Amino acid sequence: MADCVIHLNSGLWLTNRHVVRSFSWILSILSKMMRRALARRPLFPPAAALLKTRPQRTFAFAAQVSPLQHVRIPQGTGQEGSSSRGAFQNVALAAVGAAAAAVGLATGLEDCTHAEKKSDQDHVFMNWSATHECHPRSFYVPESVEEVERLLQEYHGKRQKLRCMGAGVSPNGLGFSGKAVEKDENEAMMTLALLDKIVKVEKDKLQVTVETGMIVGELLDKLRTYGMTMQNVASIRDQQVGGICQAGCHGSGAGIPPIDDQIVEMEIVTPAKGKMTLSATQNPEIFAMAKCGLGALGVVTKVTLQCVPMHRLAEKTTVMTLDEIRPNHNRWLVEYQHLRYMWIPYTDSVVVVQCRRLEDDERIDEKRFPPVKHSDAIRLEAPRKLYLELTKGKPAPDYLDWSFTKLRDKLLELNPLDKEHVIRVNEAEKQFWLLSEGYRVAYSDDIIGFDCGGQQLVEEVSFPCTGTLDLDFMEKLLKRIDDEDIPAHSPIEQRWTARSASAMSPASAANPHQIFSWVGVILYLPTAEEKARRAITDRFMEFYAMYRDFMEPYGATEHWAKIEWSPDAADRQKMRDRLKRRFPVEKFKEARDEVDPHHILSNHIVDEMCA
Ligand SMILES: Cc1cc2nc3c(=O)[nH]c(=O)nc-3n(C[C@H](O)[C@H](O)[C@H](O)COP(=O)(O)OP(=O)(O)OC[C@H]3O[C@@H](n4cnc5c(N)ncnc54)[C@H](O)[C@@H]3O)c2cc1C
Structure with a gap:
């Protein structure tokens, strides 16, 4: 089979056997498309135009790889199903797949051999390097904090896992959900990709309050208009703000702390205690745990970050x-x-x-x-x-x-x-x-x-x-x-x-x-x-x-975004013992029991540490 690797500057990697998308890219397109549609502008016109001439084979490819086509949107009742809004979103989401296909066409992708779609339900998430994948049963894209609250209540009630991912970039798939018991599929996931706005900028304090679904690169661009910037960033800017904070990400500079430490205040929604505000003065103990909380102590909906002047x-x-x-x-x-x-x-x-x-x-x-x-x-x-x-x-x-x-x-x-x-x-x-x-x-x-x-x-x-x-x-x-x-x-x-x-x-x-x-x-x-x-x-x-x-x-x-648990039980125990010497794991578990007693937000990476 001829080898074919296409690297697009947008952060999209396509290979003949693997499709690796920067989720930030797809999700930010999704978000923009939604807003355009709401403003009665055409949905991604260049893609729509290309779609008319696109061969069926490429579309099947896009359908297979689009994780967004099987989204189920939460309803007011807490039940899954379709609604006019849900239907509208699914149209928009399908168009994202079409957009991806159109990009493929525009770059000559049809010359490659594509993997077959396994079934209608086969929606696959892959991380940046295609080393980890996830087949969630359900995938949610809430549009408001209230929807996040309803979702967590529902899954807390059902005692079923519901993991909140960021952009899905982590080398170890930290944002993905754990495997469903004895099945080759994963539990439910959500992303805050549609909660991606700047809420408040306080120029005098050099602080920005931002919804955590915003992509880091987009936040940096927007901060420029206020003459501000983040203290540091990782080597790539494709993550969501929630993702870089929860995994304890960092750049370089001996005088600059990792990004979780740049949080001044945060809002989280927890399964057991609902919405909470955390800071050095409000719930300080949970704040210290949840700033780098591995997605296990609540869905972070907003953070206030300490910035610096643009320089x-x-x-x-x-x-x-x-x-x-x-x-x-x-x-x-x-x-x-x-x-x-x-x-x-x-x-x-x-x-x-x-x-x-x-x-x-x-x-x-x-x-x-x-x-x-x-x-x-x-x-x-x-x-x-x-x-x-x-x-x-x-x-x-x-x-x-x-x-x-x-x-x-x-x-x-x-x-x-x-x-x-x-x-x-x-x-x-x-x-x-x-x-x-x-x-x-x-x-x-x-x-x-x-x-x-x-x-x-x-x-x-x-x-x-x-x-x-x-x-x-x-x-x-x-x-x-x-x-x-x-x-x-x-x-x-x-x-x-x-x-x-x-x-x-x-x-x-x-x-x-x-x-x-x-x-x-x-x-x-x-x-x-x-x-x-x-x-x-x-x-x-x-x-x-x-x-x-x-x-x-x-x-x-x-x-945390790179740790891989060894397949060997003795090695895993050694790793666990080491982590327990390094971190207050017992306190982390106590905090988790308090805010998420059924551990619905944790995946296998977190559960393994807490075992
Ligand atoms: C090429 C490459 C270069 C990288 N360079 C660096 C680097 O220089 N420095 C560095 O530190 N890291 C680096 N990373 C790692 C990357 O920054 C982290 O994996 C980051 O966490 C990914 O963010 P994400 O938005 O994709 O989150 P995901 O991978 O989707 O999730 C990460 C964690 O955040 C949690 N999470 C995300 N959003 C929320 C939310 N709203 N509420 C609660 N929990 C949430 C998830 O549950 C999970 O625990 C790099 C990765 C790659 C592939």
Whole structure:
């Protein structure tokens, strides 16, 4: 079967065997379409136009992959069923599938072979890397907090699971619901994609109150109009605000806490206690638990976030060795608002990315901030040369159009688990970065995200730093990777945050001055071929088992959106014991029993921790 991978800039990935959508993309289209329809404007006219000429085969594809076609909208009675509003929504939702199909057509998707639709009820959610999927029995898109309350009452009464997802991006499928008992389908899910408005902006306090279904990228864009921005963001902006808070997400900057700690106040709807407002003064104990609550302590409907004034950053990229970093590292942590290292395994090189905040009136010119000197053609010379060699002079016709990350995927795809091959690819990456040194100056929200490459398996852990423990951690980790012949792909990303006051944050600490380092290892999934993906996944699980063993003496703990429970019962118990030493799990369980006594909001990831 011919391999076909299409990466659209919108965040949509299509492969001949997998369809991976950024849910934020689909859900934000849905949301906009609803509003347009309400304003009596045509529904997604370009899609409708393309639909007329679209072959049936492509439509079946869209129908199969659209998770939104089987939505059941809650009614005033709490019963599922259709209503004029529900029917209207289903029309809009079906049009989203059509829009996706039209995008496929516009990009030549019909040339690919599509998976067959299994049945009318087969609606599948997949995460960003297509590593986890979910087949919920019911999927709800409430339009108001009252609907959220009614839904939770209904499921609380029935004692059935109802998980609230965000954009569904999490590498471990954290937002998805657990498996229904002994069935190959999942329990019910909801998303707050239609609760996505800014409620209030308090410019004097630099605070924004926002409904949690809003996509982070959209919030950042809107904040610009108020001269404000978020303190930090993750490398991608596709998450919902609820998703980045509940999983304890972070960017980089030793003086900036993870995003859950930027919450000043939040509104949650709980199954047992209904709607609650949480802050440092209102229900402070539940607030400390629920800021990073893993979706298990209530459906978060609104958060007030502490922002900062919109500002520019000067980002400097250089390639260094560990010996060059060591004498400067602790100073840089203080000096730079954002600092990130990208370690290239099996080379002596670390890509150092330093961001300094510029004063509003600070002069910017190319003398002070010399940009990257070389053209893309020069920067890509080494990886392109390697690609030409390995494809024996028969490259893909469009290879000169590929970005560096796509080229890296294509190189790795040739032999992703062979250590010697991976070393050659990593060496080519080093050459790319050596020619990419230089400055970028732009607004912070344009700078701090970055291209993390294609589909991937990742494991990121966080640990408290003292002295140069964070650098020792890396030095020893790279050695262990080599000793165990792990074909480690590049980069291993290292970042820092301030502590979080949220009890369940991987960066939680009583000491307000404690700094945490976050280190993520990666194996890409550069192929759609099932057998190859399985082999990479198996190797990654061995890599992760080694990493678990390695990190334990450092008091490290996994990112909640990346933790994967081992299939082995003894390993799971070990993980559970470690989590219980790190987090107040008993208090978390007490809080959960109070607000959700039947644990309807939890999925298997949370239940496993609480077992
Ligand atoms: C390519 C890539 C890069 C990434 N980079 C980073 C990074 O730099 N830093 C980082 O920290 N993370 C990063 N992540 C992880 C990502 O930020 C998290 O997985 C995030 O939680 C995803 O948000 P989401 O909206 O998709 O939430 P989901 O994955 O859908 O859900 C995450 C959690 O939030 C809960 N939740 C969502 N909305 C609500 C709500 N309204 N009420 C209650 N609970 C809710 C869910 O139940 C679940 O527990 C990255 C992921 C990918 C794929």
